[in-house]
Structures are given as structure tokens and as C-alpha cells.
Amino acid sequence: MITLMAAFVLVLQIAMVGQRWLVTNIRVFAAQSFLLAGIANTIAYFNHAPHLYIAAFLTLSLKAVLLPVVLERLVKRIDIGQEIAPLVNVPLSLLISGGLTTVGYVVADSFHHPEDLVSPASLGRNTLAVAISLFLIGFYMMITRRKAIMQVLALLSLENGLFLAAISLTYGMPLIVELGIFFDLLVAVMVLGILVYRIKETFDSMDVSKLSRLRG
């Protein structure tokens, strides 16, 4: 069940890599966060980790609803071209994402201890692999995307990978840490949103490859 949902999360991440439209990308991210909240709920239910319900609720309200709405507004407000214009073309990107997923599985394998059956990692080894893949693909997106707002989105999906790793490895971090991370995330998106707006005002574009006056 969890593995199936995690697989869907990964599919959505790869869909994001293959997507050309900005708004669709934001919605894919929302769907991914929604699934993640589902995974957190399931783990909370089956493993009696009540504080995960709160994390799940926050994921749902912040990452699946609030942040996508904010980002979509930002897109509308600054009225940018909808197409993403990545640096690497889509088929090659998909191929690289596939490769990164394999890397994720190889790395996750080193955490597997057959003798250690009580460890939550043995429950969600696939989930961990997915988490590492999300992290790597998010990283890849950061590097290859030119639009400022896509970089923000890639950072958020990278964070989703971390959240998945945290819940699959240890049933989540202690609650106050989880809350702090969500708060940081919220502030980060606000700060980056304002910066995106100012980049657009100053450079009349959101293409971060134009940010190249500072050298040496």
C-alpha cells in the first residue's frame, strides 16, 4: 500500500521533469504532496505514531493547498510565458531521471539489514529508495531549469523527498522539529516569491540564466 503510493509519488516527480507547462507543474506538485500526506497518514495509522497525523495534516494544508495556490497566483500576477524552456531536452531529462532512480535504489540498498526486522526501514525499503530518487531528481531539476519559479518548485519537491525519507526511516522527526521545518518552508517560499517578483521587475524576465553579471 505504502509502496504503491510511493511509486505514484515517484511517477509524479518524473512527470514534473517531462512537463512543459508551468501551471501543470505546480498542480503535479500539489498532487504529489497530497499523496505524501496519504503516506504519512497510513504510516501513522499502522505504526501508532500519532504525531505523524499532525505532519500529514500540515503537508496537506501547506504543500498540497496553500503553497500551490500562492505559486499559481504569483504566476498569474507576473504574467510570464507559460512554457518552461529547460536547458536539457525532455527525452534526455527523462532518461537521466531514470538513471537517478536507479542510483536511489542502489543507495537505499546499503541501508537494508536483513537481520534487523523491527527497523522501520525494512518496512519501507522501497519508500526510502523513492525518497532518495525524489531528492536526486529534484536536485537535477534545480540545475536544469531556467525559470526562477521552477527552481522554487524543484526545491519544494526536493524537500518532499526529504519528508518521505524521514517518515519511512524513522516515522518522522520529533514533532517540534517537524513543525519548525514546515515553518521554515513557508517563510522560504514567501521570501523566494518576493525575490522572484523583484527579479521579474528588475530584469523583465524570470530566466535565471540572465543573472550573470557577477563573476570572478
Place this chain on the structure above:
Amino acid sequence: MAAVLLFGILAVPVAAGALAFRARSRRAMEAINLIGFAALLLLAVALAAQVLRAGSVSIWNGFLAADSLSALVVLLTAFVALACSIYAVGYFRDDERNHVFETDVLRRATISSLHQYYSLTPLFVFAMLLVALANNLGVMWIAIEATTLASVFLISFYGRATSIEAAWKYAIIGGVGLSMALFGTILTYYSAHHLVETETLAGLNWSVLVLNAPQFDKTTMKLAFILILLGYGTKAGIAPMHTWKPDAYSEAPVPVAAMLAAAVLNCALYGLIRFYVLTTKCLGPPFASHLLIIFGLLSVGVAVPFVLVQRSFRRLLAYSSIDHGGIMILGLGFGGALGALGMLLHLTFHSITKPLLFFCAGNVEQHLRSDLFRRAKGGIIHSMPVSGPIFLMATLAVTGTPPFSMFQSEFTILRAGFGGANFFPAILMIVLLVAIFIGFLVHIAKLVLGADPGLPPADSCPWKKYSLIGLASVVVVLGFWLPGPLFELIQDAARVVRGE
């Protein structure tokens, strides 16, 4: 007593930030910042004294805790914050006089710019203090991320296209780097979770983890340390993750750049040290040492060509900071009693000397309205009789020339290298440091000395002048006399680094 101190240290900057946000006039904002940071320094000294006398202190079930290492970082942060706030008064008044801010009839734009500086800076300082005082490694990560978020708008302060570019790179590179550090924190938690109670907050407390570190899962801990090194290394500006640094340091207002260089660097390294202790306890010293030596040498090495051919003196300072970050990492990597001691001595001396260099550079930049060497025709010393000579002196101090204190710390680190059979890295370090020394000195000497280009006299603002002279005297005195209690604190902190 301990509760009052720890709580007070965190509460004072928050209060100062809130008050400055409500303040109506420039004078009020300046006063609030000065008084706030002076009070903070007193509290920090009291905390250091308390820790020296009675050992580590903690409150709220160990949520906030201070051992000698935290006390040292808090003390340095408070010192840098106070020095910068004194300098900032003169700096921003001169900015206003030079019409740097967009102004309307009512001077509203100026006031709102100043609002931004005077209310964000205390928050920025608060986040740095929380890094040092949080016992929980997760909370520490949150605080380090908060230092990034609080300083983004301080870097884009002037609103130029280039400063927005710098702020964007800072936020994005910092964000990605810190996400790696978060992954490392999660993995550390995982490698420990079968030992300590996970459901509670204490499961991530450093003071709890350090007792159980030898039983951690070894494979996981290896990966965790690599991620932490990359993550907090990005925040510290260790090569090859240093690319945000020259941009941010040259675009931010001088007091902010000085705080980034002298205080945030400490916080990032502090985070790294906490994990270094766990890793060496779990895996033994060689694993972490090798990685640290490689990254340290890379940082010092990367700085060399950029220092030699640098065109702007603000960016020159950034490469100097990358170089010093590398030296500290090398000290940690060489290890042993001398390595840890040398690293912390260097951290301390760097925090005290670096702001001086930034203030001098700031004065010269405001005088010339540019930070490019080619705009300056040399001979700054004729129009700036105070900033000019001190700039030269600070350059000598920062490049580790005797009798200044940074020579002693670099020498200690080198001795650790030779003593620990790291001959090759230590020799390479000497060669690179000499190259940086030459490049740095040639650039600054050309700028300061030479025939009089006939610029109008500067150095009239008393705030800028006396903050410079005051800090310069501290640097000179420190070359000959390190106060006993401070040295005791550093020695004690070195024991924490070695995990004793």
C-alpha cells in the same frame, strides 16, 4: 541564573528587532540596536563566565544548552554584532548623505530601508544565537536555515539588479545545501534511533547522541557525515560550494557582509563540528579527517587564483573568507589536541579581525563610490589618514603576518599537520597561504599607498572613525595578549571538539 542567561540571550535580539520595527525615527532605531547588542554582549560574557565556572548549563529539559563551545560561538556572535551595529550607524548615515536610497520628499524610502536593516539584523543575530544554543540537532538545522532566510533581504538591500542576483544565488544555493544537511540530520537520527527513545524530542539532542555515538549504525553515519559536510559546508562557503560568497559579500551593505563573514561562518562550522564529534566517535578519526583535509585544501587552493587577479576589493575579502574557512576545516581535519585548539583559536581571531577589514573596505568604497581597483588611482592614504593605514594593518593581520594573532593560530594548525603526519597537506597549505599573502598585500598596498590623486579628505564621520580605531586596538592587543579566561574557554571548547 542559567535560565535567565540563556533565555535573555535569545530574548534580547527579538525584543530589539520588534522595537526597531515599531520605531519612527532613524535615531531611535540606531539607539535600540546599539543598546540591544551591548546588552547582548554583556549577557554573552556572563554566560561564558558561568560555563567556565560551573560547566555546561541547560534549561527546559535540555532544549537549550550551552557548553564551552556554544558559549564561545555566542560570545563571538555578540561581539561581531555589536561592532557592526556601531559601524552601521556611520555607514548608513553616509549612505543617506550620498543619496544611495531612492528618496521622496518625506524621506520615507530612506526610513523604510533603514527599518529593513535595523529590524532584520536582530532577527538574523537571534537565529545565529539559536544555532549555538539549540541542543536538538533538528532545531539547530532550523536555526541555520533561519539565518539564510533572515539575511536574504539584507543582501538585496540596495535593490540593484546585481544585488537581487546575489540574493537569489544566496537563497537558492543555500537552500539546496541546507536540504542536504537536513538529509544528513535525518540519517543521523536514523542511525541512532534504535538506541535512544525516538518518539521524544530528546532523541535528537546532541548531549544524548554523543553518549551513544559509538553504537551508531556505521554505514549510515558515513553517508550522513558526507551530506552534512556538503550541506553545512555550503553555508560556510567551503569550495566547491562557495560560488554564492563573492556575490553576496560584495553586494550586501558592509555591516551585513561583515556579519556573514565573521559570524555566520562560525555558526555553519559549529554545526559541522557537532556532527564531526558524533562521526569520529562512531567511525574513528580517519574517515572525517580525510574528507575535511581534501575540502580544506580545495578551499584554500580555489581562493589563490581569484585573489591574485581580483578586480574588486569587496570580492577580494570574500575569497579571503573562503581561504580562512578552508584553514579552519584543515585544522579540524588535522585533528589531535593541536588541530582542535588551532581551529578554535583561528575561529576566534578571524571573527575579531575580519570585521575590521570589512569596515576599512566599506570606508574606501563609500569614499570612491566604487569597489573596483581600477577606479582607485592609489594613494588612498592621503585622503583617508585613518582608514588607509588601518586597512594595510588589517590586511597584514588577516593574512597571518606576525605579530598579529592569526599567525599564532595558523602556526598551531600547521604544527598539528606536521605532528599528525600530514606532511604533504601542511606543506601545500604553506605554499598556498604565501601566494594569498602576496596577492592580497600587493592589491591593498597599491590601493592605499602611492602618489596623492587629489581626492577630497574623508574620514570625518566619528562613528566610522572610532569604531575602526577601537576594533583596530583590540586586534593589536590580541596579537600580544590573549586574556586568560578567553584562552581557558577556547581550550575547554577544544576538548568538546575532541569529544572529551
